[in-house]
Amino acid sequence: MMVSNDDAALVVERIGPQALVEDSGRFGVRHLGVTQGGALDWVSLGWANWLLGNAPGTAGVEIAIGGFALKAEASMTLAIAGGDLGATLDGAPLPPNGAFAIERGQTLAFAQPVAGLRAYLALPGGVVAAPFMGSVATVAREQLGGLDGRGSALAGGDRLLAAGTCAAPREMPMAPALPREDVALELVTGAQIGHFEGASLFATFNSPWQVDTRADRMGVRLTGPELRCQLGGMISEGIPLGAVQVPPDGQPIILLNDRQTIGGYPRLGALSPLACAALAQCAPGTTLTLSPITPHQARRRYLATLAQWR
Amino acid sequence: MSDAQIRVSEAPVIRLETVGMDALMVRLFDAIDEAHMPWILAADRALREGFGEDLVDLVPSYTTLLVNYDVERLDQREASACIRDALIGLRPASTAAGREHRIPVWYDESVGPELPRIAERLGVSCEEIIRRHSERDYCAFALGFTPGYAFMGMIEEALATPRLKTPRQKVAAGSVGIAERQTAIYSMRSPGGWNLLGRTAVKLFDRERDDISLFRPGDRIRFEPITRDVFIEQGGDTTPLEERG
Structure with missing residues (x-):
């Protein structure tokens, strides 16, 4: 077991719209009504962790939109990846993806989105927090996870402790592609797609979709052509990650x-996990398209992403 | 609660559907019926055993089981084969597979504002509604909405009531409600649109308990009317609802 010490704290000075402790999420618990949780852009959290030699799903901080700042009480190595939120170290710009040294007394701050929507901060060995059902993922609605174990978002004065140390940070092998415009998201088509009208299916894959302002960690609503489905109300059933459900108003919600x-x-199907990660970086108003993909192709790309971190 | 009361439906035709990169839906039935639950429970056990370590999550519901498998170990063809193998010769589970619970409930207008309204609609007393809600065993079809929240049924047809047109912003934990022919207990304070009849002091989701979630799909539940004094003795919170329906 990793041992932390209080000297290695990062003190949260201010939070922006939302900063949450997140890891890869809770698994094996959904039959109890407990949600998955975890980093929305799991690819960026994976890279931030990889830079420090952590396992990809190690607990870090998911910073949405910016406005977040912390001060180091001790010198250590940190890493950030994902959206470019204008990160600075004592006012000097930092690259949006990379490891860096922070000295005692220095301030790491995030301003506002330059590209993307969410940045991920990794600490050596991960953020210390007590796991519940195998995860520290913060889910406010369920009062689970986070530093206090009660689902609280990070707040000013919170102390982030690193679970380990990092002797030799890595360098990013390439700049990760961030969605900017004309984002194409891959959708694994599901069995219920056959119940949608032909014109709606054509529209699904041939029309631009806008990311709505009604977007959070539960789901993202898209606006565009009205999709019609012959299935009325269905009997509730389990929902996979990325499920593209279409309520009676015909506007899809990606869960x-x-x-x-x-x-x-x-449901039309479910976005691939890579597409879910990309969607997490799309601000409201972003235009995107949906393209069909088979489970086999989606799996191959998913495994290739994981392989980069081995 | 005896096994003799349990109906078991005919053997289902098992259908597999693609729902995502790492998930398959096992569809057994097309309608809600308590008589289906022995099959759903049996399939749940068989799939857990069949997949072992390769299972990420298994979510049983009224008519289906969502199988979320480990794609680092299985592709879709292998997962489909694993499901088919696991379900060969499936037999319905005995009701002993689900646990039995007795849930004490303080039925009262102050914490269950729809109790008198439903009584009025049926032209009967509140006591009559309480008796009819608490005289039968309910089956937990599925858990969801919030951790530990179980969708249970079926309540008697005459008691069926549509959800509130405008859901309440805050419903207290332990609130007992009905919607259409289902009944449920709010597992934590949350928004909600079910018609409330009363409140229980029993905690449905308790991280300090070995069984964190009191209910699991397939469990059988009966409500037991108690007085306000007993409710308070059991640690119940008598604070009236902040909002009326």
């Missing part, structure tokens, strides 16, 4: 990590 475990709207 993400904090989704409810069961639900009863017809």
Whole structure:
């Protein structure tokens, strides 16, 4: 077991719209009504951890939109990855993806989105927090996870402790692609797609979709052509990550990590995990398209992503 | 609660559907019926055993089981084969597979504002509604909405009531409600649109307890009317609801 010491604290000075302790999420618990949780852009959390030699799903901080700042009480190595939120170290710009040394007394601050929406901060060995059901993922609605174990978001004065040390940080092998415009998200088509009208299916894959302002960690609503499905109300059933459900108003909702475990709207299918990560970086108003992919192709790309971190 | 009361439906035709990169839906039935639960429970056990370590999550519901498998170890063809193998010769589980619970409930207008409204609609007393809600065993079809929240049924047809048009912003933990022919207990304070009849002091989701979630799919539940004094003795919170329905 890793031993932490109080000297290695990072003190949160201010939080922006949302800063949460997140890891890869809770698994094996959804039959109890407990959601998955975890980093929305799991690829960026994976890279931030990889830079420090941590396992990809190690607990870090998910910073949405910016406005977050912390001060180091001790010198250590940190890493950030994901959205470019204008990170600075004592006012000097930092690259959005990379490891860096922070000295005692220095301040790491995030301003506002330059590209993408969420940045991930990794600490050596991860953020110290007590896991519940195998995870420290913060889910406010369920009062689970986070530093206090009660689902609280990070707040000013919180102390982040590193679970380990990092002797030799790595360098990013390439700049990760961030969605900017014309984002194409891959959708694994599901069995219920056959119940949608032909014109709606054509529209699904040939029309631009806008990310709505109604977007959070539970789901992201898209606006565009109205999709019609012959299935009315369905009996509730388990919902996979990335499920693209279409309520009666015909506007799809993509269900993400904090989704409810069961639900009863017809679904076109589910975004691939890589597409879910990309969607987490899309601000409201972003235009995107959906493209069909088979489970086999989606799996191959998913495994290739994991292989980069071995 | 005896096994003799349990109906078991005919053997289902098992259908597999693609729902995502790492998930398959096992569809057994097309309608809600308590008589299906022995099959759902049996399939749940068989799939857990069949997949072993390769299972990430298994979410049983009224008519289906969502199988979320480990794609680092299985591709979809292998996962499908694993499901088919696990379900060959499936037999319905005995009801002993689900646990039995007795849940004490303080039925009262102050914590269950729809109790008198439903009584009025049926032209009967509140006591009559309480008796009819608490005289039968319910089956937990599925857990969801919030951790430990179980969708249970079926309540008697005459008591069926549609959800509130405008859900309440805050419903207290332990609130007992009905919607259509189902009944449930709010497992934590949350928004909610079910018609409330009363409140229990029993904690449905308790991280300090070995069984963190009191209920599991397939469990059988009966409500037991108690007085306000007993409710308070059991640690119940008598604070009236902040909002009326």
